[in-house]
Amino acid sequence: MSLPYAILTALLEKPSSGLELTRRFDKSIGYFWSATHQQIYRELGKLEESGAIRALPGPRQPTRGQKKEYEVLPAGRDELAAWVARIEDPKPIRDTLLLRLRAAGVVGTEGLEAEVRRHLALHRAQLAEYRAIEERDFGEGGKSEADRLRHLVLRAGIDLERFWIGWLETARAELADLRAGAAADTRTGPPATA
Amino acid sequence: MSLPYAILTALLEKPSSGLELTRRFDKSIGYFWSATHQQIYRELGKLEESGAIRALPGPRQPTRGQKKEYEVLPAGRDELAAWVARIEDPKPIRDTLLLRLRAAGVVGTEGLEAEVRRHLALHRAQLAEYRAIEERDFGEGGKSEADRLRHLVLRAGIDLERFWIGWLETARAELADLRAGAAADTRTGPPATA
């Protein structure tokens, strides 16, 4: 499980409350590890119980509805450092569009082209967003180690979007070609291979 | 949820038993949608109950330990066709290595370089495997619609591995550079930016 480590990283970057973490996950960390506020609160509770983090002493004892900030304890930092070097195999992707393309091979491509075009637009928008972040946050040189590593992660996001855009363009062309072939079939009859 | 549709696709390609499906998932479909035999058996039960598939009548009434083959019914095929055209947004990736790189920004890169190299080797091996499949199954032209779509899916796998290999090479170089910088610091003292 990686969520606790994502939370420890975020808290080391800056001590925060549950809701603040949720917002930060929505922005930066969530681009490659998303989490809802429920998951985050649950995990914060576990981390506090296990002694990896602790609540910062606030003006009054926090009850329900009161902000509660956390900071990482040395034990939590050690766990995170150990996790960074841990051996863990990459997991295969899980993408429904690939699955749907395969399904289209047996039930037909009806409606798939529109969905491919829609995904293409979404990935192009995401790429533009990443590029804007890159220009804003990593414009000139003279960066710290943490900055260079964050930039590296961002470049993974950028390259990944580029991969999707390239592949989706191929897919769109292929689907258009199949459609043209199918239209020809209705005029001339199916080819011998069908 | 996509697993039932993955199973319907596999069963349309060829009626199978639970264990056969598991093996086929391990080979081809599992490259982008993996599933354990438990998930598959559970889902087969649900699909049979909902009338999307049915057990093929075998030599005797199958009990526990006896092979039980399924085929897709028209209702299941219709559901699958509707799913192919469904609007569904792409989900962001979840990759622990990216997360660990980010964590390394706050706790140090100790041990990460070895893990990056290991992943690089794994992705190179996976790429070689995909390329072998491509040559074996999609060598010459004259392909059916289903074949062309399967090839398209395989090319996504190939391009994705290429993306990882390219990015991991960049990451390895960056980590080596950071390590060299840190080594220099121990001799000359940290730079003013630290």
Added chain:
DNA sequence: CTTCTTTATGCAACTTGTTGCACAAGGCGC
């Protein structure tokens, strides 16, 4: 014929992630 292995199906418990909602405190408008 008994035991062991392989093939095959499946239950139960657990972990992880999602969805919907409840509840508390504080600020704002009137």
Added chain:
DNA sequence: GCGCCTTGTGCAACAAGTTGCATAAAGAAG
């Protein structure tokens, strides 16, 4: 003061995925 919105924490139920194990039949090994 009273209603309402925002901020903030959290429970409960569900859905999806994982792990470990139980069970049954069939064939091979002795």
